[in-house]
């Protein structure tokens with residue numbers, strides 16, 4: 031799998047999404063799975079040392095271990111998941127996470143879809159260990175732009191959703207509404223399941239297409255635009271539906287690549303930070319034909335993410351979405 035064919039690019043442009051089954055060889059994903067396993071191991075060992083965990087299921091698989099912990103104690107399960115997700119969902123920033131974001135096989139596809147070799151990656155990536163029964167595993171209909179700044183509503187930001195196990199309808203893969211992305215951003219509401227934004231069914235953009243089940247095997251990925259409506263259904267299996275979702279954009283799309291927060295920004299500086307699509311998290315160059323020296327290395331990536339995380343004054347996008355209206359039914 032290298033760059034995409036024109037037919038695949040056209041399909042993405044027309045439908046608003048593309049599912050590829052073979053972006054990676056399954057072995058390519060092993061290092062990230064192992065990195066998550068090691069982090070879970072460390073967290074469970076610490077919890078055992080503190081006396082809050084009796085059984086840590088060391089022989090259980092990547093697909094099952096957290097499920098066992100969660101079933102024994104929701105609180106303990108949540109503590110491990112929180113370690114991986116961090117406060118906003120993209121807390122894990124190990125070297126293998128960085129290698130995944132910058133994987134050459136992935137960037138070849140990303141280049142085809144953003145239409146430029148100048149590619150910016152974003153700290154708006156999320157780690158999702160979707161344990162059966164976990165409330166926030168069910169994500170209501172939304173467009174990713176509902177979470178971004180208005181200035182980026184007409185820009186292309188690419189979401190790449192990568193399962194670390196086979197993702198099926200049974201274990202709660204995503205559903206996507208095809209051919210709706212060209213109608214722009216629709217009204218979102220606050221107060222959807224687990225605090226997510228939600229597009230009400232009656233407010234979904236009209237499209238002749240029916241929702242598609244975005245099942246994808248290990249090694250594959252789902253590519254979507256920031257205006258493609260999608261949702262995530264319950265995990266009915268007895269295993270964890272692991273995935274990561276990453277985001278990319280061309281270098282001409284508003285970003286914060288040139289900015290380093292110092293923690294004492296004045297009003298004018300803070301305003302500058304608001305000129306990115308998602309101000310509170312760090313953007314960084316992942317590929318550049320024009321300025322290869324600007325491509326970020328791992329150490330700088332870690333420092334940059336930390337610098338943004340520490341500055342609480344860089345505001346989240348405020349879109350003015352109103353709460354889900356009360357319905358008579």
Ligand SMILES: O=C(O)CCC(=O)C(=O)O
Pocket residue numbers: 158160167169174189191203204260261262263273275
């Ligand atoms: O992984 C999921 O279940 C939901 C992902 C999602 O909604 C997103 O990537 O925007």
